[in-house]
Amino acid sequence: MNNNKGLTLIEIIIALALLSIIVVGLLTAMSSHFSMMVNTKDITEDVFLAQKDIEMQIEDVKDSIKDRDTPLGQRTYTLFSGSNQRTVKGYPRESVIDGSSGEGSNNKRKIYTIVAETRMPEFKVAKASDVSIELYNNDKKVLYGYTGNPSLNIKSSSRISDSENIHLMNIHNWYVSRVGFNIPMEENTSEEEIGKKYPVFPDDYRLISSELGPNLYNIEPEYGGKHIIYTITPASKSGKMGTTVYSNPVFIPGLPVIKNLKLHLDASMIIKDDPSLVRTTETNAYVKKWQDISGKSNDAIEENEDKQPLLLQQISIFEDKQGKRHDSYTRFLRFNGNQSLKVPHNQSINLENLTVFAVTRGTEATANKSIISKYGDDYDSVWRLGWNEADKLGFYIKDNWGRNKFVSVESKKGLDGEWHILRGSTVLEFQIDENDVKRVSRDNYGTIKNFGNITIGWDDKNGYSKVDIAEIIMYSDITDDDIEKVQEYLTKKYRLEGSSVEPIKVNVRGVSLNKTETVLPINSTETLLATIKPANGSNKNVIWESSNPSVVSVNNGIITGKSYGTATITVTTEDGSYQDSCEVNVVEPVKVVGYEARNIRWEGSFWNKYLVADIDVKLSDNTTYTHPNVVEVLKQKRERYWDWGWKYRYYIIIPEGITGTATSKDDQEVPYKMPSKVYEH
Structure with missing residues (x-):
């Protein structure tokens, strides 16, 4: 028989208890694991x-x-x-x-x-300084030189600082500028001129890759009319390269023919900052000496300020091989009617076969006026480049028998306000620009006298010629091929289309006041003096300012103490904004409160004795200032009095009107004028 009886109540309760124990254990384990996971994440x-x-x-x-x-x-x-x-x-x-x-x-x-500590050791390197270059003719230093001179070279100099004996060698490099910069770099140069009038390094230069030494001996023809710069870079034994330092640039004139060269006057080569060459005013620069750069020392000179020509510059447009357009600066002299320069007579200029090149611009001339001329002692011309009585421009000569000949172009030529290249020769040739050459025979003609000065511009006989002249070149003899080279050089240099004229100015490079600090009594005035540097700076205008006008006012350098306190007076140049300043302390004015004679004594010889005294000036700030000179007593008197017997008192009298200036504790200058006073002695 089957047993169909289910779980008893006791069995159910036991089963539930066991299940609860299992569940509680599982939940505890899971909770611990989750908590551990969270902690691990944190x-x-x-x-x-x-x-x-x-x-x-x-x-x-x-x-x-x-x-x-x-x-x-x-x-x-x-x-x-x-x-x-x-x-x-x-x-x-x-x-x-x-x-x-x-x-x-x-x-x-x-x-x-x-x-x-993984840093590499600091490798030190020598330093270069005082880097410069100069032109030499063989071993003789020269101011100017041409590429056609085989003896021309450029030598560098520098100073290497190597206190730790780490220097190995120097890296030398040479650079040449591009064309279009026709004016040598001058010491007194503004930043705005760099890159326009003068080349900027390295942008306007290219490396001369074949030259690696400290001196440049191979002066190529292409360097003519350009600037040269040299750089030096020290290298240490560790292999580290030092700082590259570059030199001043030197300029090589571009004239390609120097054989039989007798005179070369180039207005662009005039150093405007040199007061021995140029006289400057606030607005203009005038030429006293136009230096001959041929090396023959045929300088053109004028000491009379009224006759010194004006130095100007012009800007024309130059297009390089890449089609880029640049400004190109050249300078010229303006002869306004009574200005002139004279080249003293020099036997080295052979007038029997002379060729003159001149870059000129004319606007007005009356009959028989000269541009360049040479006259004898009797004021008869030997030769002359200019206009004749019929306003024909040409070249004129006169021989030792007084006979003259003239070769010219048609009337009014060269008076159109445009630049022209003129060439005249004593073989009676004349040419204007690249036009046909005009010739006149010199057959049966005598010799030309070689005496008298060469006059540029105005001359005493024929009066004035208003003309601008940029360059004059003279040869004693020159071939036709060389004539073409010179004309090509002048044509390329004076790119004269679209040119505009500017005045030459000497840039201001600084300003200084005569005082850096001063003490100013209230309600008094003092004048501060501002000195422009260089002295021939064109624009001498300055601006005066006070940091506290209620304490110190300033008007054109005259300062006035308004109230007690301090203020800074600043002067600023209009050109370049250079500044200098003076600290002004406004104080209570110190006054003279009295005088005192001391050390009264006899001086002089036995037969000529006189009384003198030292005088102290008493000031209100308790300062005692001793008058610098001994005061001689002009008057003296004796007074008798009774004091158990007759006795005498002696008196001296200080004369009236002795003046001077005392100095107070705070450096005030206190003027004084002594009154007459009697002192017992």
Whole structure:
């Protein structure tokens, strides 16, 4: 028989109890596992954050080492032992893991590292300074030179500082400028002129790759009319290169023919900052001496200021081989009617076969006026380039028998206000620009007298000629091929289309006041003097300012004390904004409160004695100032009085009107005028 009886109540209760125990155990285990997972996630995040922090600290240390700074916390560590022992420097860094167990910082978990000292040693290198270059004719220093001179070279000089004996060698490089810069670099040059009037390094230069020495001996024809610069770079024994230093540029005139050259006057070569050559006013520059750069010393001179021509510059457009357009500056002299320059007579100029080139521009001339001429002692011309009685431009000669000949072009030529290249010759040739050459025969003609000065512009006989002249070149003999070379040189140099004229100015490079500080009594005045540098700076205008006008006012350098206090007076140049200043302290005026005679004594010889005294000037600030000169007593008297017998008192009288200037404690200058006063002696 089957047993169909189910679970008893007791069995059910026991089963439920067992199930509850199992469930509770499982839930506890699962809860612990979940909690552990959450804690692990937090710990992992904290470690990653600490690791990020330590990595940032490592990078900071490396950056400091790279910048050659010493990071904080440097320590020395000893590695190994015995013969292998060595010490290294390092920088300990640590980062605490947030949430780590323990109550004190010592119990917290950390990431710890040491950053080694890994910087490369600092390789030192010698320094170059005082780098300059100069032109030489063989071993003789010269101011000017031409590419056609095989003896022309450029020598460099520099100073190498090498106190630690680390210098190995120098790297030398030479550079030549592009064409279009016709004016030599001058010492007193403004920043705005660099790149326009003068080439800027290195943008306007190219490397001369074949030249690697300290001197430039191979002066190529293409360097004519260009600037040359030299650079030097020191190299150390470690292989490290030093700082490259570049020289001043030198300019080589571009005239291609120097054989039989007797005179070369180029207005672009006039050094405007040289007061021996140029006289400047606030607005203009006038030429006293036009230097001959041929080396023959045939300078054109004029001491009379009223006759000195005006120096100007013009800008024309130059297009290079790449089609890029540039401004090109040249200079010229303007002869306005009574200006002139004279070249003293020199036997070296052979007038029997003379050729004159002149770059000129004329606008007005009356009959028989000269541009360039040479006259004898009797004021008969030997030769003359200019206009004749019929306003024909040409070349005129006169021989030793008084006979004259003239070769010319048609009337009014050269008076159109345009630039022209003129060529005249004593073989009676004349040419204007590239037009046909005009010739007249010199058959059966005598010799030309070689005496008298060469006059440029106005001359005493024929009066004035209003003309601009940029360049004059003279040869004693020249071939037809060389004539073409000279004309090509002048044509390329004076790219005269679209030119505009500008005045020449000498740039201001500084200003200084006669005082840096002064004490000014209230309601008094003083004059500050401003000195422009250089002295021949064209624009001498300055601006005066006071930092506190209620204390000190200023008007054209005259300062006035308005109230007690201090103020700074500043002077600023209109050209270049250069400044200097003076500190002014306005104080109570010190006054004279009395005079005192002391050290009254006899001086002079036995037969000619006289009384003198030292005089002290008493000031209101309790200062005593001693009059610098001994005062002679002009009058004296004796007074008898009774004091148990007759006695005498002697008196001296200081004369009235003795003047001087006392100095107070605060350096005030206090003028005084002594009154007459009687002193007992």
